[in-house]
Every structure is written in structure tokens, then in C-alpha cells.
Amino acid sequence: MTNASTQIERILQRDVRAVARAISAIENESPVASELLKGLFAHTGQGLVIGLTGAPGAGKSSLVDKLALQYRAQEKSVGIVAVDPSSPFSGGALLGDRIRMQALTTDPQVFIRSMATRGNLGGLARATVDAVAVLEAAGYDRTLVETVGVGQDEVDIVKTADVCVVVLVPGMGDSIQAIKAGIMEIGDIFVINKAERDGVEQTERELIGLLEMTMRPDGWQPLIVRTVATENRGIADLVAAIEKYGEFVRHGESSQSRRSAVAENRILEILRERLLRRALQSVSASQLKDFAALVATRQRDPYSIVEEIISASSPTSMMHAASDSPRKINHLGVAVSTIDDALRFWRDGLGLELHEIEVVEDQGVRTAMLPLGESRIELLEATGDETPVGKFLAKRGPGIHHVCIEVADITAKLMQLKEQGIRLIDEQPRRGAGGMLVAFVHPASTGGVLVELVESSKPEI
Numbered sequence: 001m002t003n004a005s006t007q008i009e010r011i012l013q014r015d016v017r018a019v020a021r022a023i024s025a026i027e028n029e030s031p032v033a034s035e036l037l038k039g040l041f042a043h044t045g046q047g048l049v050i051g052l053t054g055a056p057g058a059g060k061s062s063l064v065d066k067l068a069l070q071y072r073a074q075e076k077s078v079g080i081v082a083v084d085p086s087s088p089f090s091g092g093a094l095l096g097d098r099i100r101m102q103a104l105t106t107d108p109q110v111f112i113r114s115m116a117t118r119g120n121l122g123g124l125a126r127a128t129v130d131a132v133a134v135l136e137a138a139g140y141d142r143t144l145v146e147t148v149g150v151g152q153d154e155v156d157i158v159k160t161a162d163v164c165v166v167v168l169v170p171g172m173g174d175s176i177q178a179i180k181a182g183i184m185e186i187g188d189i190f191v192i193n194k195a196e197r198d199g200v201e202q203t204e205r206e207l208i209g210l211l212e213m214t215m216r217p218d219g220w221q222p223l224i225v226r227t228v229a230t231e232n233r234g235i236a237d238l239v240a241a242i243e244k245y246g247e248f249v250r251h252g253e254s255s256q257s258r259r260s261a262v263a264e265n266r267i268l269e270i271l272r273e274r275l276l277r278r279a280l281q282s283v284s285a286s287q288l289k290d291f292a293a294l295v296a297t298r299q300r301d302p303y304s305i306v307e308e309i310i311s312a313s314s315p316t317s318m319m320h321a322a323s324d325s326p327r328k329i330n331h332l333g334v335a336v337s338t339i340d341d342a343l344r345f346w347r348d349g350l351g352l353e354l355h356e357i358e359v360v361e362d363q364g365v366r367t368a369m370l371p372l373g374e375s376r377i378e379l380l381e382a383t384g385d386e387t388p389v390g391k392f393l394a395k396r397g398p399g400i401h402h403v404c405i406e407v408a409d410i411t412a413k414l415m416q417l418k419e420q421g422i423r424l425i426d427e428q429p430r431r432g433a434g435g436m437l438v439a440f441v442h443p444a445s446t447g448g449v450l451v452e453l454v455e456s457s458k459p460e461i
């Protein structure tokens with residue numbers, strides 16, 4: 001089993017450390033993260049994901065806390081993701097959250113994690129959605145995602161949840177603020193928290209007025225729930241409202257189109273991030289600063305700079321840039337007295353598969369190819385004493401005869417080696433086995449081993 005599939009197994013069994021490690025990989029944009037997510041995706045979509053958003057201090061964390069306890073009382077496992085876009089590491093308010101949530105942190109059926117922005121590519125929304133996917137795959141019955149409803153990222157995150165809860169508090173202009181942030185449209189349930197305060201009636205009236213003006217395509221009438229999180233009041237009503245909408249999205253006719261819209265956004269988000277990352281591979285941070293200075297002083301325009309960056313990062317230019325670096329060992333050539341004898345170890349003992357035995361007349365050699373991972377072992381048996389392998393055997397005895405290394409552009413590589421004064425046996429590539437372009441480099445220049453170069457038939461981009 002590969003490392004990724006072991007990790008996936010552990011996550012599916014809800015191994016908390018594996019879950020935490022996967023989320024760290026997501027945050028650090030480690031390549032293993034996408035391998036894990038590919039494997040986990042089929043296991044997502046089982047539980048219910050609940051997004052909570054609202055103004056700073058509205059009581060989102062307090063509500064998440066109480067919701068989690070309520071779900072635990074129902075024997076449901078709970079995953080919690082708190083998004084903190086402001087801090088580069090989890091501190092500040094989240095530390096307070098941690099202490100408050102201590103009752104939950106000791107419960108093995110509750111997983112709490114905070115997410116913060118990293119790097120310059122943004123990607124917080126994508127990273128959070130990915131983290132939620134890990135929790136879903138790990139089989140948490142309910143996943144609660146808390147975001148401060150201030151930026152587009154937050155709206156994007158909450159949009160991907162199955163249920164969107166918008167948290168308001170009584171007081172002036174709260175609903176107006178909510179419209180500005182664009183979250184009125186996404187709320188499936190509206191909570192008026194701190195409902196013990198004055199002005200709760202008016203806030204509710206305002207809210208009803210606003211909701212009457214918007215017609216949802218799915219026909220859902222957003223529910224309004226009053227809570228006092230600190231006193232655990234209204235929490236059961238909120239759970240009931242969430243579950244009711246959960247049923248509605250699961251079985252409603254419009255749920256498929258909503259899921260498709262979310263999936264489309266997700267594809268675009270991943271694509272945007274990958275393309276941006278690829279484009280930025282061809283420009284360093286300091287180059288970017290230099291470009292910015294040129295644009296700021298009107299010496300250059302941003303459009304031609306972007307075109308330059310895009311063309312430098314196109315697959316063909318990337319290929320040229322990468323053409324210098326060899327990709328792998330294509331095969332290892334071993335000179336043997338007889339192939340039959342050598343097969344007793346390589347095939348019968350080691351268990352490699354014998355691919356084919358071929359006689360290459362003009363080289364005076366019989367070869368046996370045994371694939372080994374991405375590479376191969378090539379056994380070489382001389383057809384006569386005066387052949388290159390026959391002479392090799394006479395002079396050095398059986399042993400490693402040559403190493404064959406794959407390069408993307410063999411002609412360019414030979415030119416470069418020649419320029420550097422490397423002694424080449426073939427200055428021009430020729431056709432070898434299977435019609436591949438090959439050339440040999442003299443052992444005098446390589447530290448004593450004959451090196452064969454082969455041009456890879458399909459360069460990886």
C-alpha cells in the first residue's frame with residue numbers, strides 16, 4: 001500500500017491524528033493533499049455540513065459550542081472547523097475559543113480545528129472546503145464550519161455547506177449589514193442570537209420584511225430562530241431547524257441543481273488556484289515586485305506583463321525549461337555469461353517478470369528485458385567474442401554494463417555535453433530498440449560506466 005492509501009484508510013477509520021495530518025497537508029498545499037482528497041472524495045457527502053456566519057462577536061462560536069453539545073447528547077459525532085482569516089496562525093480569539101471549548105476537546109467524538117490564511121494565493125475557501133471534506137470522509141455525523149461573515153471567502157465557504165446559518169444580533173442596522181455582505185441570499189436559517197436583548201422584535205420584523213422581498217428558486221422559506229447561546233436557550237429549536245432544512249436539501253427536487261452549482265464552483269476554484277500556481281512558477285516574488293514597480297511608475301503596463309508571465313509558464317516553455325533535467329533511469333544494462341543462468345536470480349529468485357528476449361543482430365547481443373517499477377533491468381548476453389558485449393565480458397567479466405538515462409530532448413542534451421567537453425560515442429542520436437532515439441556517452445567521461453541516453457517518447461508536462 002502506498003503512503004497515501006494507508007493515510008486514506010486511517011482517515012476513513014477516523015484516526016484523529018491522520019485527520020489532523022491531512023488537514024495540515026491541505027493548509028501547507030503539500031502535493032500529498034490532493035492525492036488524499038482524490039481518494040477521500042467518494043466517501044464525502046454522508047453527513048451534514050452546517051456553515052455559520054455573521055458579524056464579529058455575534059455569538060457564532062458560542063452557538064457552535066452549544067450545537068456540538070446538543071448533537072453529542074443525540075450521540076452524533078461532530079467535526080468543527082473555525083476559519084480565522086485575519087491571523088496567520090491560530091491565536092487570539094481562537095485561543096479563547098479553545099479554552100471555552102475545553103469540555104468538547106476532551107470528547108473523542110468531537111474534532112476541532114481552526115484554519116488560517118497562508119501564502120499569497122489566497123485559497124482559504126478551497127482549503128476550508130477540503131478540510132471539511134476530510135471530516136466528512138472521516139464519518140463525522142455533523143460538521144460545523146464557523147466563518148466571520150465579512151469577505152467573499154467566507155461567503156464562498158458557507159455556500160458550499162449543506163445548511164447555511166446566518167447569525168444576527170438585535171440592534172441597529174444588523175440586517176442592513178448582512179445585505180451588504182451578500183449573505184442574506186445564502187441564509188437557509190437566520191438566528192437572532194443575544195435574543196434577551198432589547199430590539200429583538202424589531203430585528204425580527206426587519207428580517208421578515210427583507211425575506212419577503214427575496215424569492216428563493218427552491219421555494220424554501222428561511223426559518224428564523226431566536227437564541228441566547230450563553231444560556232443555552234433556543235439551541236434545540238436551532239437544531240430542529242437545521243435538521244429540517246437538512247431533510248429538505250437531501251430530498252428536495254432542487255437539491256441536485258444546488259449540488260451541481262456548488263460542484264461547478266469548486267472545480268473553478270481549484271482550477272483558478274492551480275493555474276495561478278503554475279503561472280507563478282515562472283516568476284519569483286522579487287521579479288513580481290520589480291514588475292509592480294514598473295507598472296506603478298507607468299514604465300510598463302500590467303497587460304503585457306501578464307502576457308509575458310503567461311507565455312513563460314505555458315506548457316511548451318515549461319517543457320523547454322525542464323528539458324535539461326533527466327527524468328529517470330530507463331534501464332540498467334547487466335552483462336551476463338548466459339541469460340538463462342542470470343534469470344535464475346532475476347526472474348525466479350527476485351520475481352521480476354521477463355518481458356521479452358530480443359536478438360539485436362548489428363550489436364551482436366541477446367537481450368532480456370525485466371520491468372522493475374518505472375525502470376527495467378536489461379540482461380545482455382554476447383552472441384560472439386568479437387561483439388561489444390563479448391569484449392566487455394572478456395575484459396571485465398560479468399557486471400553492470402551500462403546505465404540508460406531518459407532525457408526529454410536528446411539532441412539538445414548531446415550538444416550541451418559536447419560543448420562541455422564530454423566524450424561522446426555518438427554525437428548524433430540513432431534509433432535503438434523500439435525505435436527510440438539513443439546515444440552513448442564514453443565511460444572515460446562518466447566515472448567509468450557506459451551511459452546510454454534515451455529520449456523519452458512522451459514527455460510529461
Ligand SMILES: Nc1nc2c(ncn2[C@@H]2O[C@H](COP(=O)(O)OP(=O)(O)OP(=O)(O)O)[C@@H](O)[C@H]2O)c(=O)[nH]1
Nearest residue numbers: 055056057058059060061062093193194228229230
Ligand atoms: N448577552 C449575550 N452574550 C452572548 C450570547 N452569545 C454569545 N455571547 C457573548 O458574545 C461574545 C462573543 O461571542 P462569540 O461566540 O465569541 O462570538 P463570535 O461570533 O464567535 O465572535 P468572532 O468569532 O470573534 O467573530 C462572548 O463574550 C459571548 O459570551 C448571548 O446570547 N447573549
Ligand SMILES: [Mg+2]
Nearest residue numbers: 060061097146
Ligand atoms: Mg468565533
